[in-house]
Amino acid sequence: MEGKMKAFVFHGLGDARLEEIPIPKPGYGEATLKVNLASICRTDIHILEGVFPIKSGTVLGHEFVGEISELGQGVEGYKIGERVAVAADTPCGQCNECLGNEDGRGCNVVFGAFHLGAHRNGVHAEYVAVPFAQVNMAKIPDELSDEQVLLVGDIITTGLGVAEAAGIRFGDTVVIFGQGPIGLMATVGTKLNGAGFIITVDTMPMRMEMSHKMGADVVLDASKVDVLSEIKKLTDGRMADVSIQAVGKPETFLNALKAIRPGGVLSDIGNYGFEGSLPLPLDAFLAGCGNIKIITTAGPGGKNRLTRLMSMIQHSKFDPTPLITHRFSLDQIEKAYEMIQGDINKVLKIAIKP
């Protein structure tokens, strides 16, 4: 396919512009997708602000659903026009780590599989070429709308994944710090994993209200109460079996660590960046003898993972659509970025229609 498309291109710190660039041709093992719907992630903002450096001239964005417009050589079992979901990470599926990890998180380098909108052109455009397409394109069931599956490749796989990684048992008491989009999906995952008592922590009214809708039993306002003493009260002094950290600040890590009982689990979704360090006071670390587990995860990708997550939405195990609070066209994408960078009490996720 020849021709031009609109794309939101990164040009340096705080500088991204909507431009016309060529529609990408798929290379070997790649597929070009028409972007049906995209969303903006906090990581896109980090990139724009220079926290995560990428090359000037790269199209931003990694959260989307699309339909196949052209298949490169070596991609089998797909047809032009099929709708597919693709995760934020697009692992190769071939390296030792990919082959040994059934959840498709491989390519054994931090951010090594983070191609779209980072190592190569992303999805805030009319078209995108997806690498390792055969490993990463999950067909979308006909019954599901683009909005129902828009978030599956990023915040859903990440948020559910952090709950899954914690190994929550039926009846566990779980505290989730941070009720942004990923934290909210961690709340959904915690409920689906059979937690007995779910406590969540945030400060923003819109997020706290959504937290109740997504399954929290008690929502603590960290600006009004002392969170750790509230958790102590709510658990009769036992503290939580599991805490989930979904804010990415050192002080939240410390609270999440202090919130668990001896033998408990802290499941952490970062993303703290590479600068600085985390506090690990020995009383909170229970002298190193508390049998605690600290687990970190990032969003697993790959076709098998996304297919399973879409099955959950298809069969009404949860509904992510209330998280989409705003809708813009691709022509208005600068406005959408401004909104995400502005008052985050007013917005959760934005759907962008090219």
Ligand SMILES: [Zn+2]
């Ligand atoms: Zn993201």
Ligand SMILES: [Zn+2]
């Ligand atoms: Zn790999």
